[in-house]
Amino acid sequence: MKYIKQLKIVQAVMFCLLAVMYGTSFAQSDFPNRLINLVSPYPPGGAVDQAARSIAQSLFKVWNQAVVVNTKPGAGGAIGIQAVANATPDGYTLLVTAPALLSVPESDRLFGKTPSFDRSQFTPLALLSADPVLLVVKADAPWKTFEEFVAYAKKNPDKVPYSSSGNYSNIHLPMEMITQAAGIKLLHIPYSGGGPALTAVLGGQVVMTAGVPGVVVPQVKAGTMRALLTTGAKRHPQFPDVPTALELGYKNAEFYLWAGLFAPAKTPEPIVLKIRKDIARAVQDSEYVQGSEKMGVLIEYRDGKDFDDFLNKDQERLSNTIKRIGKIE
DSSP, rough: HHHHHHHHHHHHHHHHHHHHHHHHHHHHHHHHOOOEEEEEEEEETSSSHHHHHHHHHHHHHHSSSSSEEEEOGGGHHHHHHHHHSSSSSSSSSSEEOOOOOHHHHHHHTTTTTSSSOOOGGEHHHHHHHEEEEEEEEEESOOOHHHHHHHHOOOOHHHSSEESSSSSSTHHHHHHHHHHHHHTTOOOEOOOHHHHHHHHHEEEEESSSEEEHHHHHHHHHHHSSSEEEEEEESSSTTTTTTOOOTTTTTTTOOOOOOEEEEEEEEEEOOHHHHHHHHHHHTTTTOHHHHHHHHTTOOOEEEHHHHHHHHHHHHHHHHHHHHHHHHHOOO
16 A cells, blocks of 8 residues: 555656646747737837847748737936846847946945846846947047047046947946056036937037947038047948957957847746747848848847856856946946
8 A cells, every 4th residue: 555655646746747847848939929018128220229129130030920029218228127127037028229238237236226137137038239439529520530639638638528328328338448558537418319429529529429320321422520449349331441449458348239039047958049049040040141231230249158248248248347437427
């Protein structure tokens, strides 16, 4: 009788294990079987929103399932990012975001605030793109090179104004990296976004700003702006004559406005692996590749540990820069 009871217990345990194994396998092969909610924490039309819409269209081809981009802008991306951090971790709510995932919590801690989200609340799926920014001035500005600009700025500390998309933003941070590396002090004028920051240069309210190639290319081609420097590890293919900060000896001025895909942290591993595998297929789609090239976006696909290593390096760069900037009241 005791033997039969033990046998039944063993059978029950084996049944549960098999149920979990088959259930997990089924969940992986069956995913997705309904609409995917892809959250973009920035307004429509921006670099991250464009990345979200491009990958959503490509993933639809892979999954034959609707991938709806849901824009949740506000608080420098914090509102949308927090929404995904708190979402059910089942793979049906994903996030496309930029360096704000790393910089917003760091700036919150600088002011003694409890961050509304943290990187640990997310599982990195794939890096989609990593665009350097270009420092640009109006086409009729007197500086033909960045060295000339540095020489002028050193003679006029805290008097040369530049525009950004806000404090600790994706324009403010690389600008501060470069000015600190070059040993110059500029006058920071924050605006409500990248568009207004660019308009401020064209209107003559400030002399410099930074922008991703997709935004800057049309202005340079139209002859209204001149690019002086780029923050990538190598020269941008559309700006072969524009030097990198690294070339000029500014070792701590590498910066990328990247776009990456994330899932809530507790998303089951089989689902995470399935999504990563399908993203790898999606980014090879010819329409996705051609669309990225047309927008001037540099595809920089990485997944798994490679993407996590990229985030570790970027977090260190951004954290150090924010601490050097200090509190801006």
